[in-house]
Amino acid sequence: MRFKLSIKETLSKLLAQEDTDGDKKITKEDKGPKSFSIQDENGKSYDVKGTYFLSNLMQELVIQQREGKEEANILISHIEEPPSQRISRMIKDYFWDDLTRKIDKNGLAKIVGDEKSEDQTQRIYVPSTDEAAITYYNKLQLENKQLEVVTLPSPITPEYVRSINTKPGILSLKLENGKGVPFVVPGGRFNEMYGWDSYFEGVGLLLDNRIDLAKAMVDNFCYQITHYGKILNANRTYYLTRTQPPFLSSFIREVYEADQSVGLDWLKETLLVAIKEYETVWMEDGKRLCDNGLNRYLAEGIGIPPETEAGHFDEVLSEYAKKHGLSLKEFESKYANRELVNEKLDEYFVHDRSVRENGHDTTWRLDNVCADLNTVDLNSLLYKYEKDFEYLIKTYFNDRLGEYNSAYWNEKANRRKFLVIKLLWNEDDGVFYDYNFKTKRQTQFESASNYFPLWAGLCDGQQATVLVRSLMNNLKEKGGVAGTSKKMDETIAAGKHQRQWDYPNGWAPHQMLIWRGLKQHGYTKELQELVYRWLWMITRNAVDYNGTIPEKYDVVNCTHKVYAEYGNVGTEFEYITTSGFGWMNASYQYGLSLLSNGLRDELDRLKDPDKLF
Known part of the structure; x- marks a missing residue:
């Protein structure tokens, strides 16, 4: 069935009746009758009933209104669309495009003039090693008097970065044929490309056949390594002294194996840049490489991080x-x-x-x-780098890429695995823990990051068995995997204010890595349960709250209404969310790709997971 409706008139009547709290959304908290009759010019009528269907009607009207239409063609199949299908379709058809940015003439105004600009100056910093970019942006500066183009010095020191804290700006990314190479931002209020967010977004992009955009993000990462010396926390000036968790080898491998038409030359070029990052960012003595042979995070910088909110410290x-x-x-x-x-x-x-x-x-x-x-997460990621380098060189380059062969990387991976098991594995608890190399003791802190070895392939079969048992006992909650355990909340954090990556909150990257780890080790039952719990929580909230797909959830109470630092990006919108949140979107698409058909049906019926498992 299809209805032709006046958008302005229908939307006005619908909101007047159903949006009783006036927030320009239709949610379960509104007190309207939850029933609205639509009728077209031919006298055909239909009663839309229930929060979910009413909010879908409003969203469909707004989508077509934003396309410049005065009359909407409303498909009842879209109003009554099964929740998982609708969420997935919105992600694929709308959210990725709304989250995409470019740093060029057409895209620059939105990026440099956003809420993070502290003055009227629209400021972009360009690396001294990219002469073409300097020429390009200086030309734009002549056309836009509000734009200030600054060429970065070489080298870029912590002292210099501190000196420009009062003049923050965006950092340029790759230009190709006079246009900015696109990238996906985490959420609607963000306009920069973040480090590890981008990999997880890439997983979702590949599932949605957006290989062009996933490849573009890899290209931007390689640009950052080449011109800024590292993959940045994000391309803002105050992030110049720190990197983010390393996922580049996985990103490269997954893009290439999704579509080998990107070319072997592309694989070679990007792989060599990833090796450069491994050697210069992670394996340079005295910095992020420790005397014991394992790695740590060590961000440079001086004083208080300028991006934090007032009063944070x-x-x-x-x-x-x-x-x-x-x-x-x-x-x-x-x-x-x-x-x-x-x-x-x-x-x-x-x-x-x-x-x-x-x-x-x-x-x-x-x-x-x-x-x-020496954190479990970082050393798992670097082990994955070493195994990816080994595999890619052996598989696609006849076991020789420049000075490297697969045996070289296999030896490095085996050495790291030996050290991780020696120092980070706890046989009694059946789990990996972060290792304090100064006190020479494990932290014994229960965290989702302790299970990264499942994803990286670092643990053996027996270790996987006890790891999975520990995971399900200590971190499984109604809505999926919590960032840290309830025990840690009751002991370590007792009396302290809540931190956003801790219990009771859960995060998309943890779910996605753990799911893939369970799949690789054959733990189908646990995989299906954890995927279902996470997707059920997202779907339930989206159905009840006008399609909301936010940054984070409380996985214990299964709500997006969380108390946490920095708020919850993705909850503030009017009428319809057009972006969701990057890695949340990806987790939904990835979860659906893993979920059995039977559980997909239960998900659309919103069957409580505690009644299924």
Whole structure:
């Protein structure tokens, strides 16, 4: 059935009746009659009933209104669309495009003039090693007097980065044929390309046959390594001193194997850049490589991270202000301007920046200790690099790529695996723990990151068996895998304020890595249960709350209404969300690709997971 409706008139009547709290959404919290009759010019009528169907009607009207139409052709099949099908379709047809950005003449205004700009100047920084980009953006500057183009020095030092904290700006990415190479941002308020978010977004893009966009993101990563020395936390000036969890080898491999028409030359070029990143960012002695042969996160930078919200460090700084006999404001100003130096506080901020480099910003697992840890997650990711290099060189380059062959990388992988099992594996608990190389002790902190070895292929069959048992006992909640365990919340974090990567919250990258690890090791029952729990929570919230797909969820109470630092991106919109959240979108598409047909049917019926498993 199809109805031709006046958009303005229908939308006005629908909202007046059903949006009783006036938030321009139709949710389960509205107190309307939950029934709305539509009728077209031919007298055909249909009663739309229930929160989900009513919000779908509103969304379909708004989609066509934003296309410039005055009358909408409404398909009842879209109003009554099964929830999982509708969410997946919206992601594929709308969300990815809405999250895509380019740093060029057409895309620059939105990026440099967003809410993170602290003044009226639209500022872009360009690496000194990219002469073509310098020429391109300087030409744009002549056309736009609000635009300021700054050429970065070489080398880029922490002192320089600190000096431009009051003049923040976007960092240029790759240009190709006079146009910006596109990338996907995490969520609607973001306009920069983030490190590990991009890999997970790429998984979703590949499933939705957006290989062009996934490839473009790999190309932008390679540009960052070539011109900024690393994959950046994100392409903003204040991120120049830190990287993010390394996923480039996986990203390259998955793009190439999804569509080998990207070419063997592309694979060779990107693979050599990934090897360069491995050697210069991760394996340079004295930095992120420790004396024991394993790796850590170690972000450079001086003082307080400038991107944090006002008051974020008040609790920490107050203690030091009191010792120096200064007010909080006076101390913060003197410390920020380096008029007052405190080595212990400097060390605290080394750890804090390293937490942000780790991607888990923030968690009690890493608080004031991150740079002293050989973390399970990082060493699993680098093991995956080594195994990917081994596989790709052997499979596609006749076992020789420049000076490298598969045996070289196999030896490195075996050495890392030996050290990880020696130092990070806990036989008694049947799990891997982060290792403090200063105290020479495991942290014994229960976290989803402890299960990265399942994904990386680092553990053997017996270890996988006990790992899966530990996972299901300690981190499984109604809505999926929690970031940390309830036990950690009750002990380590007792009396402290909640951190967003900790219990009871759950995050898309943890689910996706754990799912793939379970699949690789043949744990089908556990895989299906965890996928279902996560998708059920997302679907239930989307049905009840106008299609909301946000950044994070409370997996214990199965709600997007979470208390957490930095809010919950993706919950603030009017009428319809057009972007969701990047890695949440990807997790939904990936989860659906794994879920059995029978459970897909139960998902559309919103069957409570506790009644299924």
